[in-house]
Amino acid sequence: AQRVTQPEKLLSVFKGAPVELKCNYSYSGSPELFWYVQYSRQRLQLLLRHISRESIKGFTADLNKGETSFHLKKPFAQEEDSAMYYCALSDYNYGQNFVFGPGTRLSVLP
Amino acid sequence: NAGVTQTPKFQVLKTGQSMTLQCAQDMNHNSMYWYRQDPGMGLRLIYYSASEGTTDKGEVPNGYNVSRLNKREFSLRLESAAPSQTSVYFCASRQGALNEQYFGPGTRLTVT
Numbered sequence: 001a002q003r004v005t006q007p008e009k010l011l012s013v014f015k016g017a018p019v020e021l022k023c024n025y026s027y028s029g030s031p032e033l034f035w036y037v038q039y040s041r042q043r044l045q046l047l048l049r050h051i052s053r054e055s056i057k058g059f060t061a062d063l064n065k066g067e068t069s070f071h072l073k074k075p076f077a078q079e080e081d082s083a084m085y086y087c088a089l090s091d092y093n094y095g096q097n098f099v100f101g102p103g104t105r106l107s108v109l110p
Numbered sequence: 111n112a113g114v115t116q117t118p119k120f121q122v123l124k125t126g127q128s129m130t131l132q133c134a135q136d137m138n139h140n141s142m143y144w145y146r147q148d149p150g151m152g153l154r155l156i157y158y159s160a161s162e163g164t165t166d167k168g169e170v171p172n173g174y175n176v177s178r179l180n181k182r183e184f185s186l187r188l189e190s191a192a193p194s195q196t197s198v199y200f201c202a203s204r205q206g207a208l209n210e211q212y213f214g215p216g217t218r219l220t221v222t
Binding site for chain 1: 151152154155168215
């Protein structure tokens with residue numbers, strides 16, 4: 001079965017420090033990976049997806065098929081990055097199923 | 111475009127009461143989803159509809175029913191609410207199997 005894990009429930013960093021949010025998945029096919037962000041009391045919104053290979057708000061993520069990971073990175077964290085981050089996986093072979101990880105709350109301290 | 115809309119925004123129910131959460135999207139998406147979000151549990155899929163006229167169970171379907179009324183609308187019904195159903199409910203939609211999901215603003219439900 002597909003599974004997405006995010007080992008850290010809470011990650012606290014100081015403003016200006018690098019940040020890495022970890023995501024690992026277990027799936028034998030070729031999934032599509034996403035990062036979603038949820039700011040306080042707002043709806044989830046797409047941050048980035050691996051197929052587009054773009055940098056959004058300074059965040060990047062690289063798909064490592066060997067390690068089955070899709071970690072989210074930003075070189076210099078900002079206070080406005082404080083939010084809940086969800087890693088998610090989708091695959092055509094599983095129809096419309098879309099699996100989310102448990103989420104990591106990022107807190108950027110001043 | 112309004113995107114994905116949900117009503118109501120907040121609801122308080124007593125145990126045993128029933129209610130329907132409404133969701134609509136104006137993006138002509140084929141697939142629609144219902145999730146619940148609980149602290150420490152992330153998002154869990156309740157039901158989804160791959161296309162108009164079809165629905166399938168997700169990870170936590172017990173206690174819920176859904177109706178895909180047409181391509182735009184996908185409702186979630188609680189027939190007999192229980193305190194364990196206290197949660198924030200999100201509706202989402204997407205066009206294809208590999209595309210991103212678009213989320214509604216959520217419904218905060220409390221069952222006492």
